[in-house]
Amino acid sequence: MLAVWIVLGLIGLVLLYGIVTYNRLVRARVRTENAWSQIDVQLRRRYDLIPNLVEAVKGYAAHEREVFEEVTQARAQAQAASGVKDQAQAENQLTAGIRRLIAVAENYPQLKASQNFLALQEELTGTESKIAFARQFYNDQVQSLNTLIQSFPSRVVASLGGFQPREFFDIEEPARGPVTVRF
Amino acid sequence: MYEQIARNKRRTVLIILGTLVVVGGLGYLFGLLLGTGPVGLVVALLIAAVMSFYSYRYGDRLVLRAARARQVTNEEEPRLHNIVEGLAIAAGVPKPTVYIVPEQAPNAFATGPDPQHSSIAVTQGLLDTMNRVELEGVIGHEMSHVRDRDILLGTVVATLVGSVVLIAEFMLRWFWWGGGAFGGRGRRSEGGEGGGAFAILAAAGLVLAILTPLIAQVIKMAMSRRREYLADAEGAMLTRYPPGLASALRKIAADTTPMRVANNATAHLWINQPSRVPGQGNHWFETLFSTHPPIQDRIRILEEM
Numbered sequence: 001m002l003a004v005w006i007v008l009g010l011i012g013l014v015l016l017y018g019i020v021t022y023n024r025l026v027r028a029r030v031r032t033e034n035a036w037s038q039i040d041v042q043l044r045r046r047y048d049l050i051p052n053l054v055e056a057v058k059g060y061a062a063h064e065r066e067v068f069e070e071v072t073q074a075r076a077q078a079q080a081a082s083g084v085k086d087q088a089q090a091e092n093q094l095t096a097g098i099r100r101l102i103a104v105a106e107n108y109p110q111l112k113a114s115q116n117f118l119a120l121q122e123e124l125t126g127t128e129s130k131i132a133f134a135r136q137f138y139n140d141q142v143q144s145l146n147t148l149i150q151s152f153p154s155r156v157v158a159s160l161g162g163f164q165p166r167e168f169f170d171i172e173e174p175a176r177g178p179v180t181v182r183f
Numbered sequence: 184m185y186e187q188i189a190r191n192k193r194r195t196v197l198i199i200l201g202t203l204v205v206v207g208g209l210g211y212l213f214g215l216l217l218g219t220g221p222v223g224l225v226v227a228l229l230i231a232a233v234m235s236f237y238s239y240r241y242g243d244r245l246v247l248r249a250a251r252a253r254q255v256t257n258e259e260e261p262r263l264h265n266i267v268e269g270l271a272i273a274a275g276v277p278k279p280t281v282y283i284v285p286e287q288a289p290n291a292f293a294t295g296p297d298p299q300h301s302s303i304a305v306t307q308g309l310l311d312t313m314n315r316v317e318l319e320g321v322i323g324h325e326m327s328h329v330r331d332r333d334i335l336l337g338t339v340v341a342t343l344v345g346s347v348v349l350i351a352e353f354m355l356r357w358f359w360w361g362g363g364a365f366g367g368r369g370r371r372s373e374g375g376e377g378g379g380a381f382a383i384l385a386a387a388g389l390v391l392a393i394l395t396p397l398i399a400q401v402i403k404m405a406m407s408r409r410r411e412y413l414a415d416a417e418g419a420m421l422t423r424y425p426p427g428l429a430s431a432l433r434k435i436a437a438d439t440t441p442m443r444v445a446n447n448a449t450a451h452l453w454i455n456q457p458s459r460v461p462g463q464g465n466h467w468f469e470t471l472f473s474t475h476p477p478i479q480d481r482i483r484i485l486e487e488m
Contacts, residue, residue, distance in 0.1 A: 035275070050366075058282065125315075126264075127265075130272055132269075133270060133272045136273055137275050181405065
């Protein structure tokens with residue numbers, strides 16, 4: 001009789017563990033999806049910014065056609081990309097294009113000083129740091145989801161529930177300026 | 184990080200329960216002394232409950248008004264808004280409302296009952312003196328207060344400490360002015376043998392009335408200091424750049440502009456304890472009852488990260 005109770009108790013415990021773990025996995029997956037949509041929002045914001053940026057630079061440096069084309073093309077590719085890895089690659093390309101565009105703009109002091117360009121540049125810096133923060137949050141979520149999926153015993157529940165590990169979003173960090181201290 | 188939030192919620196509940204026991208105990212003792220029985224307990228708990236609820240719902244508005252904070256739009260302060268939004272994303276919380284306090288001393292605070300209704304306020308001085316990475320460091324510190332619901336913890340603790348102080352004050356006043364008269368009546372109704380027990384109760388009540396507010400205050404300060412270290416570390420984790428906050432704290436430490444809106448009730452909210460004394464930083468007495476760890480220690484810890 002006692003043995004039956006013990007077995008029943010053990011089964012109950014295992015079931016309880018399964019339910020709790022399944023819910024944790026679902027929560028981790030939802031968080032990861034939310035985090036990805038955050039990245040998406042910020043990437044879109046950057047796409048919207050690029051035509052304005054190109055127009056602003058064009059007004060002063062119409063002959064730098066090569067750079068404009070490169071940036072526009074990279075933008076189109078990034079918008080068309082699907083899948084975490086492809087997206088990351090396309091975004092890196094786009095980042096490189098934007099860097100070149102800004103570098104071109106640096107040669108035109110009048111452009112650099114214009115209110116419009118300064119505002120666009122703040123918008124760009126802000127958006128790129130938001131992309132970086134969103135990526136960081138996403139990767140943290142992916143890490144905890146993947147850990148849960150790959151470690152024992154939660155991996156048993158994960159494979160029964162059909163949970164797949166996610167890919168990390170690897171893009172280049174925006175450069176941080178040196179910290180200058182003024183007293 | 185989610186574990187941290189859960190722990191903080193548990194701790195808030197524990198602190199509330201613990202303080203309710205203290206408040207209730209004080210009230211009960213007071214009721215016994217007055218001869219009114221459990222009425223004292225009920226009144227004390229009622230005071231604590233009403234004050235907690237009120238500070239939970241409206242505390243942030245009071246704090247913002249006390250600091251003369253003004254809400255700013257994205258168009259007015261794009262840099263600040265961008266940084267706040269970015270760190271909200273990093274912390275996985277909704278973007279808080281952004282306020283500016285018209286003060287020249289560089290400082291900042293966060294307030295609000297939960298991440299969905301939070302606000303971050305920075306002084307004009309902070310905006311003027313900090314570069315982007317330093318501002319990110321400061322906002323990261325505030326954002327981790329928001330994410331971990333430290334604001335709720337701080338508000339609840341402050342209110343409960345406030346009601347403990349209030350009740351103890353009542354008791355002390357009663358001992359001072361009416362104690363003899365009321366006590367006399369109580370003794371008569373209980374008969375002769377109650378006198379000794381009453382004297383012991385009265386003595387215990389007096390000691391408690393003096394000690395509990397002090398203990399409550401010390402707990403509040405100690406907790407606030409711990410939360411500051413934690414927010415530094417977590418803020419640095421959000422920005423992934425500890426030198427940013429370290430450099431910001433160094434600038435804040437070097438600045439000795441006094442703050443006009445500084446007062447004891449809101450001191451624990453700011454990123455660095457505001458000082459009223461111009462020219463020489465915090466007075467030693469302020470350090471003794473400090474809500475914040477020494478800023479040099481905070482800088483050192485950040486630099487070792």
